[in-house]
Amino acid sequence: MQFNPTIIDHFTNPRNAGEIADASGVGTVGHPVCGDIVRLYIKVDKKGADEVISQVKFKTFGCTAAIATSSVATEMIKGKTIADALAIKDEDVAKALGGLPAIKMHCSVLAHDAIQAAVADYRKNTGKTDLADKVQKENQAHEEKELLARKK
Numbered sequence: 016m017q018f019n020p021t022i023i024d025h026f027t028n029p030r031n032a033g034e035i036a037d038a039s040g041v042g043t044v045g046h047p048v049c050g051d052i053v054r055l056y057i058k059v060d061k062k063g064a065d066e067v068i069s070q071v072k073f074k075t076f077g078c079t080a081a082i083a084t085s086s087v088a089t090e091m092i093k094g095k096t097i098a099d100a101l102a103i104k105d106e107d108v109a110k111a112l113g114g115l116p117a118i119k120m121h122c123s124v125l126a127h128d129a130i131q132a133a134v135a136d137y138r139k140n141t142g143k144t145d146l147a148d149k150v151q152k153e154n155q156a157h158e159e160k161e162l163l164a165r166k167k
């Protein structure tokens with residue numbers, strides 16, 4: 016499979032790999048078909064009215080693209096507000112890597128879902144469960160869509 020130099024760079028030199036012991040939120044998502052797993056840790060600090068992601072780390076057990084998308088996703092949300100992180104789409108993650116092979120587009124969905132799950136966990140830890148249900152449903156919908164696509 017042909018990966019562009021940006022993907023190879025993030026795979027061979029992943030940014031923000033590791034974990035945060037006292038994370039504000041942790042999101043773990045897995046792909047139902049390939050079995051890859053992404054775990055994203057975020058540390059959130061209040062800056063005035065804003066909630067800012069001051070630290071982010073990831074642990075990914077998966078393919079080249081899963082590691083590269085996790086890595087670039089951490090760069091995309093580090094220093095950003097929670098609102099900005101939630102606005103990131105899976106296409107944005109793929110674009111930040113200069114594109115992904117079609118068969119690997121689902122890896123960017125996994126990175127996106129991990130961001131959403133980590134933020135939902137943070138919100139839950141601060142007493143707001145609204146997002147948790149929404150994110151869980153969306154992630155489930157992604158999984159079902161993948162399973163159906165593979166059955167065709």
Ligand code: FES
Nearest residue numbers: 049051078081122
């Ligand atoms: S092959 Fe499934 S996440 Fe990459």
